[in-house]
Amino acid sequence: MFHPNMQSIVEGFAPSGGPKWRSWNGMLADVWAVTGAAGASGEYVSPHARLFCVLEEDQPGSIVLADGRKTASASSGRLSYVPPGMRTWSRAAGETRLRHLDLHVDLRHFAQRLGLSPRDERLLRPRLMFANARIEALAGLLAEDCISGARHDRYGESLAMALLVELFEIPLPAEEARGGLSQRRLRLATDYLADNCLVTVRLDDVAALTGLSPSYFASAFKASTGLTPHQWQMQQRIARVKERLSAGRSSISDIASACGFADQAHLTRVFKRHSGLTPAAWLRSFEL
Template structure:
């Protein structure tokens, strides 16, 4: 059985287009055996549905585990793997791939060490509610067409979590409560909300690593940078909607939303109304 027969992408899975990480759901055969060549990504696989016995081999040694919903497999970059599984039903799995360059950069920024010294996450079967929760949220975001900034933030968090919980990295040092850095970044967000901002750009304005920026911004403001940016964009849209012009499509563009549908989803989440409903009530 080849890879396409053993594991096919779910028919209802959308084209996502994120570059910070890759996420895709697969429908897997009841049993199969595959050789997986080395990959340039850190792989994280969450079982969503189905029970099976899975075995993997690095070199000459096979390892085995029982797989069921909530179980997670980790494969380090550059690691060729032979894998086989056997179950009584088809299974669904979510696969998240983080670029090895992100893992390497995170190690240097937070610990001043190469990833090879800290170890790269590699385990046949682990349970990690935090990982499961983040992966589930990524699936929801992917189906909703959420933009790259969300994926970039999630990838940054996942890299640190994997290294501290599933490798040998110590907990990152606290960045300190430096409110002036957060204020500077918040003003940058307000001034540039119409642009396709990235987490790296915001962190650079605050002169922090992306991870420390995420943590410090949340500590000071009580919300993530992604949430803060969305609120700023929605507030700008509210101002436009108190007038009969411009069109909702133009407002989406002016406020930094990738499409009118993304504006509508964010606006309804914040206000309980669609942009059209809000405009009708305001005029």
């Protein structure tokens, strides 16, 4: 499980009970209810990125955040994004009670999922107390999921990913805008199909790797390759058959069994459909 490892020193802030939290691959969200005395303060630093969202505050604008260069209060916005390793300070201007959400993120994992560099400028730019209605709405739904814990993990993970895509303003990849798969998703799918080309592969399993529905994935895969996932997999399987035929160490019947075909007749039908020749005829032409 992902651990954010945030270090904090607080004085005058006290949690009202423990946090409610959910964790996914490379992300953890927690909801805290906190009371703060006038002048309460805190200092925070983490090796991971963090989005802070004020969900409720009985004295609007009472919480002030600073990062050493800028100071902002919740009156200017309820959201703050803190990159990895950045130290921040908080202060309560007066007595207050608030509830807030922290979303902790392993940027390396997040960047890999979206095909970004972990050093992308968007991921490393701090933003204190800004407003964004879409992010606030997603943060509210994410907080509800942390508190209830009743839904499938994919629900909260999808909310967190949508929130981060909006936060970093990540556009649709050009390939997907044209109806195909992004390079990252296409590579995930083709690597999986190639590695498993000798066994039966379920469309649902390949689609799940890319985070897409089976129907959308199948359509986008064909738009990218000109082939259905099954046709692409069969191409890879026939390529393996040709390697074994050319090696000359096995009979066609044995190759059929080793390469996932029901029998030699099945292999012959599929091989001829893809290559225009039967395995025996292809082998003769190869040996010429």
